[in-house]
Amino acid sequence: MRYSLTEQQQARRAEFREFVASHVEPRAADWERDQVVSRQVVQLMGERGYLGSNLPCEYGGQGWDVVTFGLLNEAFGRASSSLTSYLTVQSMVAMALLKWGTREQKSAWLPRLATGEIIASFAMTEPDTGSDLNAFKTEFKRRAGGDTLILNGNKRWITCAQVSEIFLIFGKMDNQSVACLVPRETPGFTVEPIRELMGFRAAGLAKLSFVNVELPPSNIVGKPGFGVSHVMPVGMQYGRISTACSALGIMRGCFEESVAYAARRKIGDRSLGEIGLMRRLIARMGTDVEAGNFLCYNACRAEDERAPESFETALAAKYFTSQASVRAASDAVQLRGAAGCHESSPTARYYGSAKIMEIIEGTTQVHEDLLGRMYMGQAGVLGQ
Amino acid sequence: MTSESAKRDGDVKGTIKKFLLRSINLPDVEDDEDLFESGMVNSLFAVQLTTFIEKTFGIEIGADDLDIKNFRSLNAATHFVKSKSAATAS
Numbered sequence: 001m002r003y004s005l006t007e008q009q010q011a012r013r014a015e016f017r018e019f020v021a022s023h024v025e026p027r028a029a030d031w032e033r034d035q036v037v038s039r040q041v042v043q044l045m046g047e048r049g050y051l052g053s054n055l056p057c058e059y060g061g062q063g064w065d066v067v068t069f070g071l072l073n074e075a076f077g078r079a080s081s082s083l084t085s086y087l088t089v090q091s092m093v094a095m096a097l098l099k100w101g102t103r104e105q106k107s108a109w110l111p112r113l114a115t116g117e118i119i120a121s122f123a124m125t126e127p128d129t130g131s132d133l134n135a136f137k138t139e140f141k142r143r144a145g146g147d148t149l150i151l152n153g154n155k156r157w158i159t160c161a162q163v164s165e166i167f168l169i170f171g172k173m174d175n176q177s178v179a180c181l182v183p184r185e186t187p188g189f190t191v192e193p194i195r196e197l198m199g200f201r202a203a204g205l206a207k208l209s210f211v212n213v214e215l216p217p218s219n220i221v222g223k224p225g226f227g228v229s230h231v232m233p234v235g236m237q238y239g240r241i242s243t244a245c246s247a248l249g250i251m252r253g254c255f256e257e258s259v260a261y262a263a264r265r266k267i268g269d270r271s272l273g274e275i276g277l278m279r280r281l282i283a284r285m286g287t288d289v290e291a292g293n294f295l296c297y298n299a300c301r302a303e304d305e306r307a308p309e310s311f312e313t314a315l316a317a318k319y320f321t322s323q324a325s326v327r328a329a330s331d332a333v334q335l336r337g338a339a340g341c342h343e344s345s346p347t348a349r350y351y352g353s354a355k356i357m358e359i360i361e362g363t364t365q366v367h368e369d370l371l372g373r374m375y376m377g378q379a380g381v382l383g384q
Numbered sequence: 385m386t387s388e389s390a391k392r393d394g395d396v397k398g399t400i401k402k403f404l405l406r407s408i409n410l411p412d413v414e415d416d417e418d419l420f421e422s423g424m425v426n427s428l429f430a431v432q433l434t435t436f437i438e439k440t441f442g443i444e445i446g447a448d449d450l451d452i453k454n455f456r457s458l459n460a461a462t463h464f465v466k467s468k469s470a471a472t473a474s
Binding site: 100101102221222223225226228229230233234306307308310311370373374376377378379 | 403406407409427428434436438450451452
């Protein structure tokens with residue numbers, strides 16, 4: 001993103017890119033192969049304030065604006081979607097807690113999230129429910145007397161769950177949606193790693209299982225009945241912005257790698273960039289980067305301004321860049337040929353990760369449904 | 385519209401109604417029409433309404449305010465904004 005950046009935002013973008021060049025890019029391929037990111041780098045991200053970038057200073061965060069948060073995610077997304085997922089889920093849980101948590105919940109968890117002392121996970125998806133948020137089978141019940149909640153159920157595909165110490169779990173209670181904090185060490189709660197993904201391999205995905213897990217009612221975030229309608233969208237808003245900007249980072253990586261490769265690679269006496277069919281691929285990538293830039297900046301700006309259209313703009317940005325990153329990664333591999341298919345090439349990593357961007361934080365189809373409804377809702381005020 | 389001008393105009397209901405009509409594909413909405421029961425709103429509408437009220441009227445909505453009675457209809461949201469504004473001012 002580079003639209004109307006302040007000097008401070010430009011300086012931070014330069015800092016993020018330098019950090020990524022020094023600490024992320026040289027090791028990203030190894031992390032994908034080993035299916036785990038370096039704890040030292042995550043710790044360093046915490047020390048730099050990246051894991052609490054948009055939390056207020058009173059909770060130990062940086063208090064940075066959302067545009068800066070977008071720049072951070074784009075810079076990391078350029079090198080490692082897996083590591084960027086730490087920024088994504090940490091902000092989802094932190095911002096949902098900041099908005100709807102009690103004073104006690106905020107003081108207990110936000111300072112530790114802000115520094116990266118602990119990592120958090122945002123757990124929605126279940127084995128049998130997919131994108132249908134009203135079909136949760138994960139269930140909280142109040143024990144007689146009401147002083148304890150009993151949690152039973154399962155979650156799947158939960159990002160960073162292999163390392164997270166606190167989980168924001170969505171389920172139902174008395175047929176109402178509910179969001180509840182569940183610490184990792186709670187008896188009856190188990191985490192089983194999911195490995196061998198096509199991309200995003202070091203993002204620490206896991207299955208969660210809850211068997212008669214006992215929790216205090218004070219762990220509920222917001223109120224029963226408002227988990228899906230109010231708590232979840234606040235987290236998802238940051239998840240979508242993070243993912244949109246991370247996908248933009250993939251697109252920029254594909255574009256820059258492709259231009260550099262096309263300029264130096266010779267076919268006979270011509271460079272790849274002199275061949276019309278190759279230039280077509282470059283043109284499509286470059287134009288998509290420009291469009292993605294605008295959409296991501298617009299989404300971040302709208303969230304900074306808390307504008308009514310902020311949810312719509314975040315949906316549009318994530319919808320566009322996640323799909324465009326798949327196109328860009330496919331074209332980048334195509335341009336490199338066989339060399340682009342090998343794990344030593346960044347384009348192979350981009351290709352595996354880009355498709356995941358279309359799945360996480362709401363599939364492309366969920367975005368089409370939501371955006372279609374929103375745009376149709378404006379039928380009565382078109383042109384105003 | 386800024387929070388001050390929205391309050392000063394005394395047109396809380398009109399301001400919220402304008403937002404509702406921009407968000408849902410209906411020519412009009414009745415004052416007591418149940419927005420959620422009618423199925424006329426999308427799944428993000430509830431939190432969009434919360435954000436709109438906070439920004440437009442300069443009030444903070446917290447977990448204690450999460451009661452569907454506060455947001456169920458145009459009249460309910462208007463009453464909530466006026467009550468919350470008065471409580472904040474005092």
